[in-house]
Amino acid sequence: MKTKITSKEISLINYDSWNKILCEHFFNKKNEKKIVYLYVNENLIKKLGAKLGISGDDAMSSFCKSVRSFGRNEPDLVFEKAYIWGRKWFNQGIIGYPPFIAVLALTVLAATKMKGNREKGIGAGNYYLRLRGLLELKGEGRPFYFEKTKILWSYLTSWQKENKGRFGYTNVFRYGQPYVGYPMSQCLVKDADRQLLYEFFYWAGLRPGLKVNANSMREQFELFLSTKICRLSRLFFNKSKGIQEGIIQAVLFEYQNWNGTNNLDPRESAIDIQEKNKPKKYNLFLRIDEDKQTNFFNPKIKLGLFSIVDEDTIFKENMENEELEGFRYNNNTFYKEVILNQDTLINNKHSYSLLNNQLELVFEGGNLFFLHRGTDLGINGWINRDSIVQGKDHIALFSSEAEKIVRTWIDLNKFLYKEITISNLSSSWKCLLVKVHEKEILGSEELEKQFLFTQAQDKITFQEGLKVGNMEWLLDAPPEVSIITTPKTTIFINDVPVLSLINGEDTINLKNIHLKESQIYRIRFNDIQKTILLKNNHENLITFSEFKPKEFSDGKLKIAGTYIYDVLETYPRPYKQKGFKAFLSSKNTHTSKIIPKFINAMPFNLNRDYLNMGVRFSADDPTKVRPIDLFFEYLTIRKEGNWDSFLKGIKWCFGSEDIGLTAYKVRQKLSQLGFVEFIRDGDSNKYFWNVIPMSIAVLPSKDPIVYLTGGRTRESTKQLKGFAERKIKIIQSIPNSHYEPLSIYLLGNTLDSLEEFLNTLSIKFNWGLDYFSYDLLRCLPILNEYINNASEYQEPRSNNTYWVVKGWDLFSHKWIKDKDSPLKIYLNGFGQYICLYKTSNNKTLKLSREIGKLYYAQLQGVSLLQYKNYELKVKQGYELPELYERVLTSCVGQCPVEGNGYRVYRNVPHEIAISLAYKLGFQLNFNF
Template sequence: MGTKITTNENSLINYDSWNQVLCEHFFGKNNENNIVYLYVNENLVKRLGYKLGLNENQAMPSFCKSVRSYGRNEPDMVFDKAFIWGRKWYNQGQIGFPPFIGVLALTVLAATKMKGNRKIGIGAGNYYLRLRNLLELNGEGKPLYFEKTKTLWFYLTQWQKENKGRFGFTNVFRYGQAYIGYPMSQCLIKDADRQILYEFFYWAGLRPGLKVQANAIKEQLELFLSTKVNRLSRLFFNKNKGIQEGIIQALLFEYQNWNGTNNNVEPQGSLVEKHEKNKPKKYNLFLRIDEDKQSNFFNPKLKLGFFAIVDEDTVLEESIEKKELEGFMYNNNTFYKEVNSNQNHIIADKHSYSLFNSQLEFVFKGGNLFFFNRGTDIGINAWINRESVVKGKDHLVLFSSEVEKEIRSWVDLNGFLNKEISISNLSSFWKCLIIKIHEKEIIGSQFLENHFVFTQAQDKISLKDGLKVGNMEWLLDAPPQVSIVTSPKTTIYINDVPVFSLIDGEDTINFRNLHLIESKIYKIRFNDTEKTILLKNNHENLITFSDFKPKEYSDGNLKIAGTYIYDSLEDYPRPYKQRGYKAFLSTKDTNTTKVIPKFINAMPFNINRSYKDIGVTFSGNVTTVVRPIDLFFEYLTIRKEGNWESFLKGVKWCFGSQNIGLTSYKVRQKLSQLGFVEFIRDGDSNKYFWNVIPMSIAVMPSNDPLVYLTGGRTRESIDQLKNLTEGKIKLLQAIPLSQYEPLSIYLLGSTVESLKEFFNTLSINFNWGLDYFSYDLLRCLPTLNDYISNAREYPEPRGTNTYWVVKGWDLFSHSWIKDKDSPLKIYANSFGQYICLYKTSNNKTIKLERAIGKLYLAQQQRQRSLQYKNYELKVKQGYELPELYERVLTSCVGQCPIESNGYRVYRNVPHEVALSLAYKLGIEINYNK
């Protein structure tokens, strides 16, 4: 209650006293930098009255009388007087607390006294009647000068802003009718609701400072509240548009002032979580029965096998040697091993398998009786052994001859429909029945109850796969698969429309097959079970430079994001100057002169070469076909950042799980080369955290004013850009030859100035000077020798004969060879960890990136791995360039290199770039006509 002030009961508690105690309550030290609602009800008035020495019966009359007195005993002049004195306070320095808080508090009190509607949890009724009663005013309708309170609310919020949160921040907006809406806005969101909003911010993956759109956040909030049973949920789904808009306005204000840690709501885990070091992991091994359709498609045999599903963070290399798998096959986080027909006893006994030097252990409990039911709920199209037996469902019962008598008697006793089936890889010692467990009382089951649990069938909806971009949100082009478990012949509704019926009661439905075309919320419902998901394709691109923190490169002190260089280029020497047929090359420490062959004529801005000559085939029309890689990159853009597991999930959905390791490597490599995504390696593993880079442009070496677009994008953002370019700039597209490379987007201006003027009006960063981006970037990069001198010493891993596989780089085959004696070696294990070490001439062992190590070894052996002819640079396959060197070359053409005849071919590369790049790498160029 606070401290009670001893007061003579007959003394007058005047308006100033009430105004002061209200201000201390709402704007005190405890609310500094917090969001404050002037929520005033009778209980609060009584609590504050106690501080003023009033009892419960005195508080309300005293407060209302004090406000009436503010009009100099003319209650109908209260709002005019409050406006006059409030304006004077505001214009004369805002000294002390606002003098009109008592008046505003009474307007809110009137809103709380409106007739309640318990069903939706908010008041409704005649506001002005309640307000007049509190002021003891006769008549009806809006009191005189009440409209001036709108300005008082403005004075309040401005005072708080100018004091930078010292007195909190009050969220005031028009909720409902004019003038009435402002006090009513203070009653909409209560403290308990704010707790729910903070929980929602974490649920939606938001963090302080991001730009959010009202429509997008409304869809997210609808999903979030669809599973809640609380006041805020009842309000939101009241189907009153005004209430929904009020909640969204309140939410946006809360979010704008949210610091990410309010009111003890803990985040459910960072979007980019720290990778847990590999520890020995133990998993239970189960049995599954599959149909072998390869042997006979129309009458497939059944075969028994072991299987285990490991955690998503246990992603192994696909090149695992078979001897390490103990006979298991590995794919997509699943281990499978067929039971050997000569070792049927193995399923009766408890045993375990140890893989990868005891890093993984699979334990099988064994037994002489197993129940199986369908694995639909976990996304497996097979019979899975379980410890629960579900009434009303079909089951397979696998049992040994030892318990055959008991099982057959139990089946007959209960009258279960049954049929004997055979398992192709089991001997006659094992029997198998398919039985229908009815829903009646099951008798004679005492011998089963120690090992199995009998349960009723439960309705269940499970969602998996698809490209998930938020909580319960997927791309419309990549919806989830919906697994449904229910009773037979159940009708499934989508948005209250009957869509199909499940004859068997279990199935997995691919939402893509429903051909949904609208971006909106979809509610899947049957019986009393429902799930709500959001499917949409019209996402905004919300990645901006103001929210983005570029990664720290080992390339000197360079700060770069995509094709935007933060640093001043004047801090770096120009790498190339030409006089006649002589090239003068420079780095920060060295310089040299090279003779240019007379047949080389590849200037960056050659007047005889237009944009059509850069080596790209431009599409005649803007394509509307969505390629898998473009869908995948849109998925990354919407998610903004993530860990390697989220990256792999997207790759699997778009390109399939076959050769997932190689596919993900190719996709990662191309997105990095082009400056679309930053990847940060997770320790010594083959996993990466990723960040989509904000949209930027790169000026290209072309006689025509041409740039190419890099960084995050969605179809919606490209459509918006296209609409802005009409009549000013020409938007060009080109489909790369590689299926793993996103669509290339270029912008062509009539003049350089027209492009500059256009981009100055957009939030797209660019560097524009005398040169072009690839030359500017090359100017900033360290030499290959700088990488070597900055590398740290690193000891050779222990256990190289058991835990690690060691390979050396062979300069003749340009490949890694196991146990090859080479200065450059990689050390890899089955969990995707790899370390690249180089032994220098003075016997120091240093740790390098593989690309740098291979180039340095080639440099030391004076191998020429580069070839050049006019505007075409070839790099021998097997020799990747450091990440930013790759970006130097890809930004010349806006596409990744083409692989041809053992080389990676980079197009539209000016000679000054090719020669300067080779000099920085310390590698000689072979020239071709």
């Protein structure tokens, strides 16, 4: 006769079965070293119950009764019993699965059963009501010993850590009411949400290992969720501070354990150069503008042809007129006024071939056009469209052939209008400013064939400004907000009415609103709302651990700004002195030079302190942020980018006039100083850029002073000053050039105190007997090594009209078109150029412009360098290789000043000047 199993024993078996299957579900091989939330809902219980052979209808009852049975004969004490068994398991070496997982799972299940909502929030009483219901416990409030579950959660995470992630990692934290917050933390981020978080990490530009504080994460996550309709966004915006804090803690935990994978990289792959050179085709539109420059109070109205090209198509500035067919090019737009006697061209479809057939602009033609304001395109003028919108002003432009159609239609709808005169149109064309009312538009068969009649749609777009992230701008450089809506609409910012749009269409420069706080701003009108983040308090998140420096010319030197990775002792010392004789060395050559007696420019001259370096120091912060410092902060926050993002920043900070030349000057100075690395994009005049991590350069001075290089923000500089206190003196200087960032120096009482301070902040530096300029110079190749490493290149044929050819003239020190010279540069309308040098044995070498000009001048014995104590002059027109420039700027922490045909570098010791001249193959001429 078989022994019967009692009902109590069945319940005990059921608990063990439920506990085991829950453990196998959450702590399996698939979740090894991953984040595991104990998210348990009714669907999961039914799913696991089916594996135990329990029907869906019975699964919940079976699970709850099994947990109830864990209290043995006293279900009110289930949490005490769970704690006792859990403590025993923990003290005996945490062997096997935790015995209390089913109990914790039920506490999470109760949280998923709560009936709270966004308005009411989540109340603890509501939670305990659900928990008691699942356990069939009488009474109200917190069950006996429920507080012990806090210890059980800690046992769980300790077990996972002890096993080094074999069973995953569970993120447990408390928010809101005590004890209830722990099971609730398992309900915030579900498996289905994790992919959304990976998308967010990439969206926010985060990388594994960065230190991100909770406030910054909150700002970014709020921006990200503001455009999402999902479970997490509903939770986050439910006005409960506790839930928001809990979600941010969960996001931070996810981020700390994120390995950078599991998300798709949306960045585009590099475009093949040949693909870039294929002819591009764009549409032309009519554009009407007021010419206020000629007469502000009574401006003429003129008509032109207008086209916007893709932002990734960057043309060179100051293109030849014959290449443009009369068009003016500026910042990715082409514009051409219609000539008075040729306005009949508007009737017909025609096109213009520009830039040696590399670009085609096509105008469709017609005898009737409707134009809207170009606010949504960031244009102040009127642009022809294919729609007629209720409640908007339009300009109707038509020839005599279409006049009857237009005027009949206006009369039919009883629109208000007035005649306007276009100064460069003949009398065969008419122009009316038409006020289209908000009522339904009555059409005509002819107009409905050509145009779409539509209602006004609320629209908000953001343009310009210094954008540093997704929907994030610098507070000092906010965007312009273009709004299209119904007339007399009130615009709210953070629920405060700020203005009313009389005409229902305008562009608002947020800088004129005088927003002062670094925070999220919600711009709202009618039923539309956009959220943006404006802030100035960004931290500098660029670190050496994630930075990959580019390789330089000899393929060996590894350097980031003013920090050299290489072992310096592997390079020969470039300079030794015995009496009045200097011994100069490179990798494979050496020589000696007599030092003139009037030269006395030792690097650590005891009679020359840091105040004699040629820099005007100031202990006070500038009262106003300079454009270049704002631009560099913009680059630092973005960390890296392409030439388009670089030019956008240049345009906002310095204006669009001569933008190409301005960008060249800024790029040159940021590179010279070791702030930013630039990598040329093929043969184009575009560059990819990477801001370099913060490091320092030891300056040649008797005082322990260093120059700060690499990325920085106002917030990181403020923090640096806070750390310095009285130990280190931080001084700064405003350079002479508008295109050069503020110079920041650290001055210590002793070298040891300065070294200790830098080590405390983990700022990289090369420390030894020498200073940075000397260390860098000893690592650099001689000029002939650049030439020996150059590749041969086939010179373009002389009958190829695609290229404009210029030769270098050693007399004027300029490029001259069609100049017969062994050094030539080939340019085209797309801003591409190649520099070629033809050697004496008829080899054609492809060189950089800097190397090519120096090599040509060296062979011809041209004198380029002049020196007197601590001052080196280089003839203008001859730039040094990038790292040679950095050798000289790192002597003083500033770029050279220009004057009298030379660039003047200050605080340059004689050993640097003569060694540099030797490596480049030039004589150093001395000035008395």
